[in-house]
Structure formats: C-alpha cells, structure tokens
Amino acid sequence: QAVLTQPPSASGTPGQRVDVSCSGSGSNIGSNAANWYQQVPGTAPKLLMYDNNQRPSGVPDRFSGSKSGTSASLAISGLQSEDEADYYCATWDDSLNGWVFGGGTKLTVL
C-alpha cells in the first residue's frame, strides 16, 4: 500500500483540464517538495514536475503543479491524446528516511 494516496484513475476529453491529487502527511508532502513522474505504458518513468511546480526543460506548460499543506496536485490543461499515461507523485519522507511514491493515477483520454 502506497504511502501517498492518489486516485487510481482519471479521464477527460481532448482539450479539457484534468487534475490529479496526491495526499500525504506531515512527514512527507507536509515537509518536502512534491514531484511528479509520467510513465507511458511499456516505457520508463519520466520526470514531469519537481519542487511542487517546476517543469523540467521540454515539458509543455500545459502541465502545472501545486502544493498546499500535506497535499499536492498536478493539473493538465488542453488535454491531448499523448497525455494518456500513468502519473505518480513522489517525495522524501522524513520518518522513513527515504522516498515514497503514490500508487499512481491512470489517465485516459476519451
């Protein structure tokens, strides 16, 4: 069972906005920055968002991130078919002294 809680699935039509939530606790998201990874099925994960709301070079500005208290959120606007993937939140946990991941959210573009 994952330490961080994400909805198992999300969906939207092309052009819509979708939000993916990630809930943690004071020892992880409450104390450290949230990061997001995108994994297209059959491929390796890719860093999508770091330090709550920073996009690595090459990530479209359709992707945005935020954090409030012990929760983080990833927003995808102007949904495209290529956004269909699994999305994982992650952060450091001070109590476990290691990284923790969410269970992943499977995004379907209808």
Next chain:
Amino acid sequence: VQLVESGGGFIQPGGSLRLSCAASGFSFNNYAMSWVRQAPGKGLEWVSAISASGGDTYFADSVKGRFTISKDNFKKMLYLQMNSLRADDTAVYYCAKINRATTVSWGVFDYWGQGTLVTVSS
C-alpha cells in the same frame, strides 16, 4: 544522459543477484544515484540510493539488510547486490540519476534507465 541496466533474470527464492547500471553523458562522480522498482502491473517503489561519493547509502525498509548499493565512479557504474531474494522482489528495476550530489532528500530522479526484469520464483 544514458543509463543502461543489466543483470536481471530468473532466480529462485533465497538466491542472490547483482544488478549493474552503466552511466554515460554526465559527470557520474558528481551525482547521487538510486534504484526504483516496479512489480508487474503495480506502481513505483523506491529501493535504495547512494550519494555521489558513495559514502552515504539509503534503503527502503523492505530491502534493508538484504540489498546493498555501491558506486564505482571510475567505471561510471552503479550496482545493486540483492541477497535472500523473495517472490515479492519480482519487479523491473530502474536505475535513476538524482539531480544532487548529497542531501539526497532534496533531490529528484531526473533521468531513468529502461529497466531490467528480476523474476524470483521456484
């Protein structure tokens, strides 16, 4: 940046296996590294990490005491020695670069390899 894992395979419970990760395209000695695994059809699970110099190591509770991580900065290689393997260690193991040398808790996994599959079964 390129990370290429090797060493995966089929192993019986209780056995040992050593995974390797060959790094190129960046100053390997300046960055911490990590292993992250993914059981078939499941989510990502962090396994272990090592600081740039190799002096500090970190392990998930699920592998502590069974796995060791090491880093050869001359050969630009990362290793994961896995002992006392169990069926629930079955997963694709990814090598990941951390974007920091030390204080790894502030880091992220900015590059990933393609993974190597480890299957533990009798």
